[in-house]
Amino acid sequence: MSPDELSRFYEAALTAGAIVSGFIGTFLAFRIQREANYDRQPAVNFSPSGSKARARDVDIGLAHFTSSFLMILLAGIVSISFGVAWPLLALAHWPPAMTGPAPIAGGLLGSMILVAAYFLDELVHYRILSGRLKNDVAEWKSELAIVVGGILLSVLAYVLVWCALRTAV
Numbered sequence: 001m002s003p004d005e006l007s008r009f010y011e012a013a014l015t016a017g018a019i020v021s022g023f024i025g026t027f028l029a030f031r032i033q034r035e036a037n038y039d040r041q042p043a044v045n046f047s048p049s050g051s052k053a054r055a056r057d058v059d060i061g062l063a064h065f066t067s068s069f070l071m072i073l074l075a076g077i078v079s080i081s082f083g084v085a086w087p088l089l090a091l092a093h094w095p096p097a098m099t100g101p102a103p104i105a106g107g108l109l110g111s112m113i114l115v116a117a118y119f120l121d122e123l124v125h126y127r128i129l130s131g132r133l134k135n136d137v138a139e140w141k142s143e144l145a146i147v148v149g150g151i152l153l154s155v156l157a158y159v160l161v162w163c164a165l166r167t168a169v
Contacts, residue, residue, distance in 0.1 A: 001100070010087040013104045017083020020111055024076045027118070031069050039063035068121035075114035082107020 001009070040059045086104050089097035123129045140147065 006098075006100070007091070009101050010090045010104075013083060013101070013108065014087040014091065017079055017087060017104075017108060020083055020108065020115075021076065021079040024072060024079055024111070024115060027072050027115075028076055031072060035063040035065060035069070066121070066125055068118050068125055071114050071118040071121055075111045075118060078107055078114060079111035083111065 038060060039062070082104050086097050086107065090104075137144075
């Protein structure tokens with residue numbers, strides 16, 4: 001790979017890493033907020049001792065950090081390390097980071113696999129992949145046409161783009 005091609009790869013990897021890291025950060029913030037709300041929630045104290053109701057936090061203590069939380073946390077660490085920090089340091093010509101595309105591509109792929117594992121873990125945790133999904137699908141009725149149409153259009157778009165780009169190259 002020429003130095004110019006390598007530089008373009010680092011730029012593209014930095015862009016991809018920033019997108020993946022932002023996506024993961026959004027899910028991580030959602031999870032932290034959700035668990036914080038299960039730990040304590042704002043409530044209003046209607047105690048007659050004061051002239052006005054006062055807000056206070058009520059400890060609930062139901063927060064728990066599941067295995068899926070660990071998966072999304074690890075995905076964030078890996079994507080920031082290999083998708084943001086490493087290509088940024090390589091673009092700055094820091095010699096230890098200029099080892100080529102393999103560790104960056106491997107790290108980004110690894111972070112995306114951890115994100116996929118996070119989603120699968122959530123589906124298992126909430127028992128969506130059990131018989132519950134089958135029962136819920138039976139209730140879709142008019143939405144079923146939208147789901148089937150969306151899937152078919154997605155596959156059609158993939159096939160059309162794949163065929164167009166395959167013949168163009």
